[in-house]
Amino acid sequence: MKLELRGITKRFGALVANDHIDLTVEAGEIHALLGENGAGKSTLMNVLYGLYQADGGEILLDDEVQHFAGPGDAMKAGIGMVHQHFMLIPVFTVAENVMLGHESTKAGGVLDLATARTKVREISDRFGFDVDPDALVEELPVGVQQRVEIIKALSRDARVLVFDEPTAVLTPQETDELMSIMRQLKESGTSIVFITHKLREVREVADRITVIRLGKVVGEASPTATNEELATLMVGRAVDLTVDKAPAKAGKPALVVQNLTVLDPLGNIVVDDVSFSVAEGEILAIAGVQGNGQTELTEALLGLQPRVLGEVSLDGKAIRGHSVRKILDVGVGFIPEDRTEDGLVGEFTIAENLMLDRADGAPFVRFGNIQRGALEDFAREKVAEFDVRTQGIDEPVRRLSGGNQQKVVLARELSRDLRLFVAAQPTRGVDVGSIEFIHKRIVATRDAGTPVIVVSTELDEVTALADNIMVMYRGRIVGIVPGDTPRSVLGLMMAGASGGSENPTAPTGEGAAA
Amino acid sequence: MSTVAPVSRPTEPHQPPPGPAVGLIRNWKTPVALGVFSILAFVLLVVFGREGVSTMRLSTASDVIQLPDVHLPTRETGIVITILLFAITAVSFWLVVQRRKTPIWLISIFAVLALVGFLVWAAADATIPVPGLLFGSLSLAVPLIFGALGGVISERVGVVNVAIEGQLLAGAFTSALVASITGQPLLGLLAAMVAGMLVSFVLAAFSIKYFVDQVIVGVVLNVLVTGLTGFLFSQLLAPNAATLNAPPRFERIDIPILSEIPILGPVLFRQTLIVYLMYIAIAAVYIGIFHTRWGLRLRAVGEHPQAADTVGINVNSTRFWNVSLAGAIAGLGGAYFTLGSVGAFGKEMTAGAGFIALAAVIFGRWDPIRATLAALLFGFASNLQNVLSIIGSPVPSEFMLMLPYLVTIFAVAGLVGQSRGPAASGKPYIKS
Numbered sequence: 001m002k003l004e005l006r007g008i009t010k011r012f013g014a015l016v017a018n019d020h021i022d023l024t025v026e027a028g029e030i031h032a033l034l035g036e037n038g039a040g041k042s043t044l045m046n047v048l049y050g051l052y053q054a055d056g057g058e059i060l061l062d063d064e065v066q067h068f069a070g071p072g073d074a075m076k077a078g079i080g081m082v083h084q085h086f087m088l089i090p091v092f093t094v095a096e097n098v099m100l101g102h103e104s105t106k107a108g109g110v111l112d113l114a115t116a117r118t119k120v121r122e123i124s125d126r127f128g129f130d131v132d133p134d135a136l137v138e139e140l141p142v143g144v145q146q147r148v149e150i151i152k153a154l155s156r157d158a159r160v161l162v163f164d165e166p167t168a169v170l171t172p173q174e175t176d177e178l179m180s181i182m183r184q185l186k187e188s189g190t191s192i193v194f195i196t197h198k199l200r201e202v203r204e205v206a207d208r209i210t211v212i213r214l215g216k217v218v219g220e221a222s223p224t225a226t227n228e229e230l231a232t233l234m235v236g237r238a239v240d241l242t243v244d245k246a247p248a249k250a251g252k253p254a255l256v257v258q259n260l261t262v263l264d265p266l267g268n269i270v271v272d273d274v275s276f277s278v279a280e281g282e283i284l285a286i287a288g289v290q291g292n293g294q295t296e297l298t299e300a301l302l303g304l305q306p307r308v309l310g311e312v313s314l315d316g317k318a319i320r321g322h323s324v325r326k327i328l329d330v331g332v333g334f335i336p337e338d339r340t341e342d343g344l345v346g347e348f349t350i351a352e353n354l355m356l357d358r359a360d361g362a363p364f365v366r367f368g369n370i371q372r373g374a375l376e377d378f379a380r381e382k383v384a385e386f387d388v389r390t391q392g393i394d395e396p397v398r399r400l401s402g403g404n405q406q407k408v409v410l411a412r413e414l415s416r417d418l419r420l421f422v423a424a425q426p427t428r429g430v431d432v433g434s435i436e437f438i439h440k441r442i443v444a445t446r447d448a449g450t451p452v453i454v455v456s457t458e459l460d461e462v463t464a465l466a467d468n469i470m471v472m473y474r475g476r477i478v479g480i481v482p483g484d485t486p487r488s489v490l491g492l493m494m495a496g497a498s499g500g501s502e503n504p505t506a507p508t509g510e511g512a513a514a
Numbered sequence: 515m516s517t518v519a520p521v522s523r524p525t526e527p528h529q530p531p532p533g534p535a536v537g538l539i540r541n542w543k544t545p546v547a548l549g550v551f552s553i554l555a556f557v558l559l560v561v562f563g564r565e566g567v568s569t570m571r572l573s574t575a576s577d578v579i580q581l582p583d584v585h586l587p588t589r590e591t592g593i594v595i596t597i598l599l600f601a602i603t604a605v606s607f608w609l610v611v612q613r614r615k616t617p618i619w620l621i622s623i624f625a626v627l628a629l630v631g632f633l634v635w636a637a638a639d640a641t642i643p644v645p646g647l648l649f650g651s652l653s654l655a656v657p658l659i660f661g662a663l664g665g666v667i668s669e670r671v672g673v674v675n676v677a678i679e680g681q682l683l684a685g686a687f688t689s690a691l692v693a694s695i696t697g698q699p700l701l702g703l704l705a706a707m708v709a710g711m712l713v714s715f716v717l718a719a720f721s722i723k724y725f726v727d728q729v730i731v732g733v734v735l736n737v738l739v740t741g742l743t744g745f746l747f748s749q750l751l752a753p754n755a756a757t758l759n760a761p762p763r764f765e766r767i768d769i770p771i772l773s774e775i776p777i778l779g780p781v782l783f784r785q786t787l788i789v790y791l792m793y794i795a796i797a798a799v800y801i802g803i804f805h806t807r808w809g810l811r812l813r814a815v816g817e818h819p820q821a822a823d824t825v826g827i828n829v830n831s832t833r834f835w836n837v838s839l840a841g842a843i844a845g846l847g848g849a850y851f852t853l854g855s856v857g858a859f860g861k862e863m864t865a866g867a868g869f870i871a872l873a874a875v876i877f878g879r880w881d882p883i884r885a886t887l888a889a890l891l892f893g894f895a896s897n898l899q900n901v902l903s904i905i906g907s908p909v910p911s912e913f914m915l916m917l918p919y920l921v922t923i924f925a926v927a928g929l930v931g932q933s934r935g936p937a938a939s940g941k942p943y944i945k946s
Contacts, residue, residue, distance in 0.1 A: 071823060072825075089818045090937070099810075100811070100825050109807055110806055
């Protein structure tokens with residue numbers, strides 16, 4: 001089916017998220033929609049899917065104008081969507097999720113699960129998905145959950161399939177499998193819109209590329225374009241995709257973790273007996289697909305996890321079981337992976353957020369009173385130093401862009417004397433310009449002799465920053481390998497295969513933008 | 515057609531994540547709790563043991579099959595039960611040492627034994643009418659069960675229903691008034707459903723349409739209904755009690771054969787229409803929620819409203835109508851107060867039943883059957899107090915009055931553990 005968007009405009013208050021966007025996707029074509037976070041890609045697709053009503057423009061399917069009042073209409077017209085955050089009910093089975101919204105019933109309104117199961121099996125077999133219709137969705141790996149989303153769309157005879165950032169949660173191997181699924185779908189005549197900000201994937205699978213920046217189409221590109229060309233188009237200026245860093249001058253081990261085990265509230269092991277150390281002046285990157293224990297590991301280091309066994313010592317002093325306050329006082333800096341949830345208070349000003357961790361004494365608090373003058377001087381200095389783009393230090397942090405919010409967190413954490421710096425997903429949801437800046441500061445912190453841990457699910461970021469890479473899978477360490485280990489090896493390790501056995505042959509990092 | 519073989523996947527795709535780390539951190543809560551109760555039993559049943567013979571009457575006079583009374587020597591029974599309780603405690607300790615969990619059936623046996631021990635102790639030289647005890651328990655549980663069913667539906671669809679109390683009270687008042695005027699208890703029943711639904715409309719409108727905090731709306735509604743019915747009662751019903759507050763009550767209907775089952779027959783099948791409706795409601799809600807399209811959509815909306823929205827389900831209207839339905843069901847429970855048991859409306863006659871029903875929802879883990887069982891437990895605790903004060907037990911009645919609430923607190927706080935409610939319950943769905 002041919003999809004055409006003409007002059008789609010969508011405003012949120014004063015913000016124009018989509019500004020007269022034109023897009024044509026031919027039948028049986030994989031059309032990539034490339035743009036930075038916040039460029040308006042997802043908004044556009046939500047308009048297409050009927051979740052948002054456009055303020056202007058029209059949607060055409062096979063040259064017929066469509067009016068979608070809601071997702072139900074869009075689905076009836078043949079549009080399917082694989083959402084970035086899966087739209088699956090975790091406590092339902094695969095079959096229940098697939099049938100939801102267009103259930104077939106037997107007498108008396110009783111659900112006809114048998115039909116749904118058959119449907120799941122049929123589609124699953126057609127594409128070699130290997131999905132059990134009776135499995136609970138929450139117990140499935142994310143890669144399989146994504147296939148459930150695809151099955152869900154196909155079970156409604158979707159002929160235009162939108163993939164919204166589908167690879168964000170996948171291992172490199174799962175990503176490769178997804179690519180071949182997309183090609184297979186294309187061969188069977190499905191049109192595909194592939195939304196992403198990852199250049200490598202676009203060039204691999206797309207037939208055509210449309211680049212969006214700040215809500216506008218800024219150009220089309222062919223898959224033969226280089227990474228630099230695409231990145232320049234996407235960001236609007238030339239981008240340096242590599243991180244300059246000198247070889248590490250690693251000192252003595254500073255953070256030593258031995259036999260660390262973390263349990264979740266239900267008593268499940270989420271971090272399983274891990275041991276490693278980080279030396280002064282070294283960046284250890286923890287790689288792995290989201291949800292393999294990285295979050296809990298970093299939280300355990302910070303004292304944020306209640307059920308922890310094993311030993312953690314920093315500069316020879318045991319810190320496990322200490323309160324967060326004590327651990328911060330020892331000199332641990334922390335960028336949490338979800339800055340809006342754990343890193344900042346959205347309604348507080350930039351200045352207030354900058355002193356969040358030092359609210360109990362000098363220099364910002366004296367005799368229980370906040371020292372406005374000292375705080376404002378400090379805030380102005382940090383805003384300048386960390387290049388936070390803002391109207392002023394009294395602006396609420398929630399009004400900043402993701403990149404600038406992250407710079408505020410970074411500024412706060414790096415403004416103390418650190419003995420250890422832990423950065424979890426430091427560039428998630430951050431624009432390319434800010435990524436460059438954040439990466440430089442992380443490397444500078446390392447060069448000052450501080451041990452650094454970077455947790456990232458983005459292989460590009462891992463290979464760009466790491467001196468050593470530790471790969472986690474299902475709570476265990478698969479292996480700790482040098483920073484120049486090829487992506488293919490890392491990819492296998494992220495899927496659980498232990499590293500080191502293969503000969504490094506491919507050159508390091510393909511240098512795509514994170 | 516080519517298939518996408520999961521070539522590079524080194525492990526089975528469906529292998530579950532690392533299982534529960536049983537015993538890595540030993541959990542001593544269960545054996546310690548059992549130990550404390552065993553010691554309490556020892557103090558009560560043995561140290562302060564009473565002499566005499568306790569009698570349990572198992573049949574009522576009208577039964578076809580008459581079971582003989584059971585006579586138990588009070589002190590000796592107490593000693594035997596105490597020994598058994600300590601034995602179970604020891605087993606529980608041993609299981610934890612072995613890094614295993616104490617099975618739930620063992621805890622259940624412990625609870626039943628402790629209860630029997632207490633009853634025998636309280637009934638020294640007296641007689642406990644077991645069918646009467648159970649019958650009264652069910653009677654007290656009926657409004658709780660209706661309220662809990664309403665709560666389950668409402669919470670499953672994503673709206674916390676603190677207003678059960680208000681729905682019960684509105685149902686009680688309206689059914690008394692309408693049945694008195696029309697002389698038709700059935701019309702009273704219908705009116706109760708409408709009244710409960712009206713209360714729900716307010717809850718639904720404010721929480722779904724205007725995103726007001728659901729707990730606050732619920733609490734305010736309870737206060738509003740209490741005030742409104744209280745006002746109307748004293749101004750309208752009390753002066754005209756004979757015409758406006760004398761509803762005809764439902765007659766008891768004995769179900770042939772079933773009502774002759776020993777012990778349980780008279781309890782379950784010599785009841786009024788409302789109770790039989792309740793049996794149907796429990797089954798209907800259970801089957802409806804877990805086996806029909808209605809239930810699938812309802813649960814989807816309560817778990818992940820956005821996902822439901824993306825498959826074309828109208829989240830807010832699903833919520834609105836199901837919260838209304840929940841109100842109608844809770845209203846039926848209110849009608850039982852006036853048309854089923856008391857026979858007239860009294861000011862604040864629900865006396866917190868709505869909140870106990872809310873506790874039953876949570877204790878029952880948002881499952882209609884489990885919530886029913888929880889409501890029965892609370893009903894039993896309430897009626898135990900009635901029966902014991904009638905037979906003249908040595909326990910102060912003030913203490914016994916606390917019992918149902920103590921059971922509620924312990925049940926909800928201690929035994930629920932890590933139960934997980936509907937993920938989106940209490941959160942308004944705001945489309946961005």
